[in-house]
Amino acid sequence: MARSHLTLAALATSAVPGLDVVQARKHSQGAHGLFDSALIIGSDGKQLIIRVPVSQSAETEQSADLVALRALTVGNRSRLPFDVPEFVGQAPAGNTRAVVYELLTGDSFDADALTGHVGVSGSIGRAIAAIHSLPTSFVAEAGIAQHSAQDCRTSTIDLIDRAAATGHLPAALLRRWELATDDDALWQFQPTVIHGSLTADSLLISDDAVSGVLGWSELAVGDPAQDLTWLLAARGEASETALAAYNQARQGSDHRIAQRAMLYAELELARWLLHGTDTKDQTIIDDAIDMLDGLVDTVHSHTTHPLNPTTGPALEVSDIEAILAQTPRTAVTHEPKGSMHTDSYEVSDVDDSRFIPSDFSDSEFAPRDPAETAAYTDADLRDALGDAGAGAGAGADTAARTDDQASRRSSSE
Template sequence: MSRTPAFLAALASSAVPGLDPVSVRAARTEPGHRHEVAFVTDSQDRTWVVRAPLTAAAGAQMDTTVALLALIGRRLPFSVPAPRGFVAVPEGRAVVYPHLMGRPIDLGSVPAGPGLAAELGRAVAALHNIDRAVFDEAGLPAYEAEESRTRKLANLDRGAATGHVPPALLARWERVLEDVSIWRFAPTPIHGDLTGDQVLVVFEGEEDASTGVVRGITGWDDAKVADPAEDFAALISECSPEAFESVLEAYAQVRTERPDRHLLRRARLSAELRLLGGLLSAVGSGDRDLITARADDLHELDERTTDAAAESEESDAADAAEESDAADDGSGAGGSGVGDSQDPSEDTEGDHTQPLNASRSGGATRVISTEELEQLRATRLPAENAPSVQPPAPAQPPAPSADRGSTDVSTP
């Protein structure tokens, strides 16, 4: 069904007493969207959002989401959509609520440090700290750790059946999913689709992106009790490594429970599996062009990770050769393993969803005599190859968006 902007404005007027529409702007509806959305300005210069479901299933989901919003609005340090009226449509009910302050953000432009990056971390932590009984009361689904893992394995099987997923990707994903030690976590309330389009930010200084403050989060249709790592998928794949470190540091400080040690590994996997989800949605729509586009995304991911794996193997081989040469020179400390500083808890071997560290500190450890130590102290040699650290240039705040293409930016 395709409703005109004027029709959506009429729905808003019917849902909210006193709402007299003056202008309306409809968001673009793309394949896979579950709602039609329009922004209505009334005679009092107030802006409203009207959302009408496209299917009966979307209408039922909207009712559950509305129940959740009523429960969490007062429990979060930021705003969520607050419905003011409803009107019946064939697929269920259209909902109308005041437009939230702020604008969506480009996660790639978020600067590291205690500003916006830390704000994002605290916002996610506040959501994850909510008692899961609140989500249960709203009737949202809950998935324990093992169920989360098996659901992802089922999606892998569905993806393999399409014939569009590179075998190497499927094999790598399956290895991670079959390692049950990675899938031990405490399920928490999550947003389920946390992207920059859903996070609304205001900036105290228009020339300084670090002054951003999270004022609202929209798009709650996929909320549930599940793996907290899922809410980091977009953050870990789009933020710079430095900015994401700031996000995670602030998150850990606010969380009532310590994040588990495999959260980042599952977050990277979740980011990649979103591409698989896009393919499955495209296959369900029957849109051949969309299927081809999503399949191309997966092949591009496969090429990137294959190249990363090759670089990692070359680096490992070079390190092994250096250690062998050092041992031949008699500096290997008898193979005692003193120089092996790898933390076994990282468990990154064979996991190419992990970031690759280009500056590895390989080599064996040699015992320095007392005489050599005194000589080194006397000479006070400067450090070799010490990199100069330049402060990052402040990122520019993202420009306000009008229609954001295929993204449903105002979902409750």
Template structure:
């Protein structure tokens, strides 16, 4: 069941001894079945309360908190709000209260406008991807082999193609990417798995908090970069990626950025499948529009390449 801000404040008071709520503030969440609010106490203390409104969201919340707890012993501890308490819900499950994230929710415009913030994002991503596997396994996250990851991508693209949703040029590009064996030489690493504006906070030109670890797993580091490379301006992404590489203790795969770009494209097929499965025509229309845009981009690239080839041949023929 969903709860309003007053009910969430009451849950916070029950979970945290001595907390007397004065007011609440809404906080966006990536999922519709998780109620989240910021609560300000009498002495100005700020906490965040998270209450699942379904069994599925309760399972995700428990995984989120278990992973976050496992990460408190890693270099990420400074960006993970600590849990302050729990309270049982009448319908089953429990709500959780954490310290309020420092700063304010991150918007893409913030990253676009701030080189320092982009570099901080790159540093935090590197720290995520260097979390030891034993810490991830202690939190019970799933681990995927490179073969399993590639099979998942193949299935996603095949479904879109067989459903008649892919123009020929897009289908050919995606199939060529999937056949490029070197591109998919992945060393699985711990990843967040579902980065979004709702999962990050920032303050003073740095990433100050990360939340929602329910999709974390040991998989392809390119997954966490895919969203950023597909949304940020190239110059800003380059700054983020340079900071990412500098923070890592080891060299990255030489084609990591290329793979992230591919995963960003494949995500459109996943978005389309989600829209079709849920019968949400707005999602289906959005995904089809993105596929059409990619098709147009590929057509323009083909024209540009043809013009370059023609110019080169013409120049050679004109030479004495």
């Protein structure tokens, strides 16, 4: 049974010494199935969010998020043009723990709205670039996962091989993706600090600028293309502005990043298929097959244009984010200390190395010969988005996945 906002308020007073609660109310954002959550207002006017995980996977995510927030020290945060959630306190809550964060100001919007405004889009590009410009040393010091370009390439090949082994991967897509992994030039990039699970839901907007970034549980060093996948799928007219602002801030240091992000988006369908086969859920398997077939149709319908880095993948951003929400992203190699069987533990007790972000599908997409691998233009792709969504059971199944995406909202929501 879900904990009431009054129960959560009582837990908050245990977690934060001296807290005098004057108001508490249910906080639904970010709590769809993963957390019991409430907004707490203290007598000093401070607004806090308290969250209690309701499953082992939610607790693992929360623990990883705390490791990342701990690593993002004052010095690191000062390099970012936005706020990051602040850990305030914790308290035992049955077999798990309640964690309290400061509430970040700002509003949430979907990806198309975020990329529909030039000013906001530019701020998004610069915000992502700021994350990627952080020094990688602090990630190593925190014991958080680091992946080389070759690691990213190898894990991508493994992902494709596993998807092919299901027998459900169309030959045209297998060929298309293998061409990408065979192209050495696609993997000549410098790994950076990455958010790791960035979507529109991760961003808070105030005064037409990014004011906060949430959900840091998959912080790592890896392929920066991973953080751009959702952006390239957005339909807003100013989506290209975000990418241009990003490239300008990063001084164009990674010329193939958009192409790798596009491939990564397509490979989310492979992840979705594997999730279905791993869980033996035929509904998910059928959904993935339909979406893969839709992607094949798009690829083979448009063969006259080389793949353009400014185009998006043949998926609607809501499809990508919904799949990201449903598909397990974090591989835990050991039982974390903060398991549901432990009453509580301090943030300093977390073994950082136990939270290993998912393997990467970070490659670029530049066929050796345009005739070998079909491609498509921006307009073609956007026309195909509806086909991919419709063919994937866009009704109840997609709605359910979209609802669950909200549950991945960040630690301060």
